[in-house]
Amino acid sequence: MDEVLAIKNIFKSYGGKTVLNDISLTVGRGEVVSVIGSSGSGKSTLLRCATHLTDIDSGSVAYNGEYMVRTVDSKAVYAPSRELKRICSGFGLVFQNHNLFPHMTVMKNITAAPISVMKTNKEYAYEKARALLKRLDLSDKADAYPFQLSGGQQQRVSIARALICDPEILFFDEPTSALDPELTAGILRYIKDLAAEKMTMVIVTHEMSFARKISSRVVFMNGGTVAAEGAPDELFNNCDNERLRRFLGQFSE
Amino acid sequence: MFRLLLEGMGNTLLIFFVTLIASLPVGLGVSFCRMSKKPIIRWVTKIYISIMRGTPLMLQLLVVRYGPYLLFGIRCTDAYDIYAVLIAFIVNYAAYFAEIYRSGIESVPVGQYEAAQILGFGKVQTFFTVILPQVIKRVLPSITNETITLVKDTSLAFAIGLVEMFTRAKQIASKETSMLPYLFAGILYYIFNYAVAFGMEKAEKAFGYYEIK
Ligand SMILES: Nc1ncnc2c1ncn2[C@@H]1O[C@H](COP(=O)(O)OP(=O)(O)OP(=O)(O)O)[C@@H](O)[C@H]1O
Ligand SMILES: [Mg+2]
Numbered sequence: 001m002d003e004v005l006a007i008k009n010i011f012k013s014y015g016g017k018t019v020l021n022d023i024s025l026t027v028g029r030g031e032v033v034s035v036i037g038s039s040g041s042g043k044s045t046l047l048r049c050a051t052h053l054t055d056i057d058s059g060s061v062a063y064n065g066e067y068m069v070r071t072v073d074s075k076a077v078y079a080p081s082r083e084l085k086r087i088c089s090g091f092g093l094v095f096q097n098h099n100l101f102p103h104m105t106v107m108k109n110i111t112a113a114p115i116s117v118m119k120t121n122k123e124y125a126y127e128k129a130r131a132l133l134k135r136l137d138l139s140d141k142a143d144a145y146p147f148q149l150s151g152g153q154q155q156r157v158s159i160a161r162a163l164i165c166d167p168e169i170l171f172f173d174e175p176t177s178a179l180d181p182e183l184t185a186g187i188l189r190y191i192k193d194l195a196a197e198k199m200t201m202v203i204v205t206h207e208m209s210f211a212r213k214i215s216s217r218v219v220f221m222n223g224g225t226v227a228a229e230g231a232p233d234e235l236f237n238n239c240d241n242e243r244l245r246r247f248l249g250q251f252s253e
Numbered sequence: 254m255f256r257l258l259l260e261g262m263g264n265t266l267l268i269f270f271v272t273l274i275a276s277l278p279v280g281l282g283v284s285f286c287r288m289s290k291k292p293i294i295r296w297v298t299k300i301y302i303s304i305m306r307g308t309p310l311m312l313q314l315l316v317v318r319y320g321p322y323l324l325f326g327i328r329c330t331d332a333y334d335i336y337a338v339l340i341a342f343i344v345n346y347a348a349y350f351a352e353i354y355r356s357g358i359e360s361v362p363v364g365q366y367e368a369a370q371i372l373g374f375g376k377v378q379t380f381f382t383v384i385l386p387q388v389i390k391r392v393l394p395s396i397t398n399e400t401i402t403l404v405k406d407t408s409l410a411f412a413i414g415l416v417e418m419f420t421r422a423k424q425i426a427s428k429e430t431s432m433l434p435y436l437f438a439g440i441l442y443y444i445f446n447y448a449v450a451f452g453m454e455k456a457e458k459a460f461g462y463y464e465i466k
Pocket of ligand 1: 014019037038039040041042043044045046
């Protein structure tokens, strides 16, 4: 299988408290992996470690077979900065609270990275941004500032901002948990479209029915470990994992 | 009389503009030192700032002007007066501005840095394109306050006998035994400050096109 992301045996602790305890996860090209689990189980930390926002204590993370970090003599060693930068340009991340730049228009937010980081031709970047805005039904918002948008629109802009860099894999950390149900449905529809286009994605979510519908695989985290993993139907239906059953039980009422 | 006062105004303006133009960027550098990862740099900067804020500017001015002689026996001519004033003012105001910048920089949510990092921005690029514009918006009101204080502080140059507007007013007042020079000087300071406040308000408006949550 063509592995885009391979996480092997990573450990992470904060002040003596182990938050990620020997986690391994591989994501193949075109796969959509949902990560579920109760609050504090380490889902966000896993994404942060995979995206180099947080340094791991030990283990390895590789993209397309290239190590972003690996453990040598029981110490985590990151790739040299130039290489690290190139590896990191292969993924995108959509934050729970979007983290748009408040002083830039929607257009500037989306084109900032291609223009100032990747040195793309300006006209080309604008062209591409306009196409993305159209796709996300935001064509009339190009010149608006983030504070003038609804939460759902802000989140869509942040998806466009991640997509314009053509990531090979896109991470989402609870992209809808700051939104009301109606806006949530809107965002999920766009993510579903991306899945249909075989975009490789890892999505932390509390939307169980959504996870079930679009995922090729679901990972259940509990207490810093992967407690169960499998195809959605098999995981949601016939599970003999007590904790998972209890976790899913909360959603069925 | 008015002409003499306006002559004094020359030095007042000089002190004001040079101090402002120099201490704004210097203060930014100082704020970086204040937030440095190296404890020793952080620590030294902290002491410097606390001395600048904890002692009167007039005392600092006297130290800069007469320190070289009193400490090392170096005689300085009167031509040094204006430099002494500028040095003392810049060193003092840079410390105040540094603290303002620091509070501004620290109030930018960490998510802004993280978003920039994910998009591939380097450290310097992140600071100048993402962080600084937001910091300026946040600190402008505090900068305005300091700037208005600076206009009034220029009169401290009087303490070392540098002829600026206030010195002039005092000279004329005692020669003519009249309150009028003080009145006029007061009016000039007021107009000056009014212009400063007006300019800063325009600057704040220029940054009003967006809102920070
Ligand atoms: N920077 C940090 N410093 C200290 N502890 C942290 C830090 N970040 C996370 N933790 C701890 O790590 C644990 C896992 O946090 P994490 O945010 O990964 O959970 P989560 O599964 O994303 O939860 P949620 O569903 O609420 O978002 C928590 O106990 C949290 O307190
Ligand atoms: Mg989380």
